[in-house]
Amino acid sequence: MIHSWWEIQVLCDPALEESVFWRLETFGCRGTASQSQNHSCLVSAYLPEEEAHLLDLAALSLFLRQDALCMEISLPVVEWNLIDEQDWASSWKQYWEPTKIGDLILVYPAWLEPPTESDRILLHLDPGVAFGTGTHATTQLCLESVEMRLSVKPENLVVADIGCGSGILSIGAILLGATQAYAVDIDPMAVRSARQNRKLNNISPEQMKVEQGSVEELLQFVHEPVDGILCNILAEVIIDLVPKFDAIAKPKTWGILSGILLDQAKPIADTLEQHGWIVATLWKRQEWCCFNIRRS
Numbered sequence: 001m002i003h004s005w006w007e008i009q010v011l012c013d014p015a016l017e018e019s020v021f022w023r024l025e026t027f028g029c030r031g032t033a034s035q036s037q038n039h040s041c042l043v044s045a046y047l048p049e050e051e052a053h054l055l056d057l058a059a060l061s062l063f064l065r066q067d068a069l070c071m072e073i074s075l076p077v078v079e080w081n082l083i084d085e086q087d088w089a090s091s092w093k094q095y096w097e098p099t100k101i102g103d104l105i106l107v108y109p110a111w112l113e114p115p116t117e118s119d120r121i122l123l124h125l126d127p128g129v130a131f132g133t134g135t136h137a138t139t140q141l142c143l144e145s146v147e148m149r150l151s152v153k154p155e156n157l158v159v160a161d162i163g164c165g166s167g168i169l170s171i172g173a174i175l176l177g178a179t180q181a182y183a184v185d186i187d188p189m190a191v192r193s194a195r196q197n198r199k200l201n202n203i204s205p206e207q208m209k210v211e212q213g214s215v216e217e218l219l220q221f222v223h224e225p226v227d228g229i230l231c232n233i234l235a236e237v238i239i240d241l242v243p244k245f246d247a248i249a250k251p252k253t254w255g256i257l258s259g260i261l262l263d264q265a266k267p268i269a270d271t272l273e274q275h276g277w278i279v280a281t282l283w284k285r286q287e288w289c290c291f292n293i294r295r296s
């Protein structure tokens, strides 16, 4: 069966780019990518046809225009077209390039010939329809925090990756020295993508277990509390998940939470405090922030 996708393209002022990413992500888009075009920015994003009606797309366009009006910048041009899965695969891949993250990782598109020599650890990735190419600030903040946490070379470190998307955080953690990662995502397409990327990076299914679900499902296969929790999901979802972290945490467990807009930081911090977590550091990039947390 041919699967059709909406290709949504937004030509906007670069100042609007982060809002556009956020709106598209909230809308449920996958494979979001951007490229510079003269003094503008072209953001492309993809969504299965059955997940949006024309009216939804029109409303999205209206929100994007309202965002630009509030920021007093030029209005974006928003267009959408239906394309089939094969076109989708080639459409967005052309915009994605190898991306350095932190001091150690180089995220490398799986369809490009890898360099024979590199002073970085190569993380091979084909996210398919899943979120997590490494180009988004929220993923970068997470991976940089993982690098910082693992710089002390801990032994037998186990992480849980909630909302794994392409698996980029679990794979990154293992390449940086974690012994074991448990990854879950409610989206079956993300589960498929994370498993494929695990294979691309020569990681065994035992070392990186990937299952469909969330914290509840994680509990069925994680029998010991983990050392680190990685979670890059929208703030509203994180607020619901924080009370469930207890079940997989021990007194020294740390967490890295991303996907949080700066103006959502306070409710997240309050929720964490109410559930026995301390915000150790808060890293910012553009309008996003990433919480490094530990038990109080």
Ligand SMILES: C[S@@+](CC[C@H](N)C(=O)[O-])C[C@H]1O[C@@H](n2cnc3c(N)ncnc32)[C@H](O)[C@@H]1O
Residues within 6 Å of the ligand: 130, 131, 132, 133, 134, 138, 139, 142, 162, 163, 164, 165, 166, 167, 168, 169, 184, 185, 186, 187, 190, 213, 214, 215, 232, 233, 234, 237, 259
């Ligand atoms: C922003 S993406 C993050 C992907 C990847 N971890 C990264 O850092 O780039 C968020 C992912 O969380 C998943 N998700 C959303 N709500 C969830 C929940 N309650 N439990 C588990 N996964 C969830 C989505 O399907 C999506 O793949």
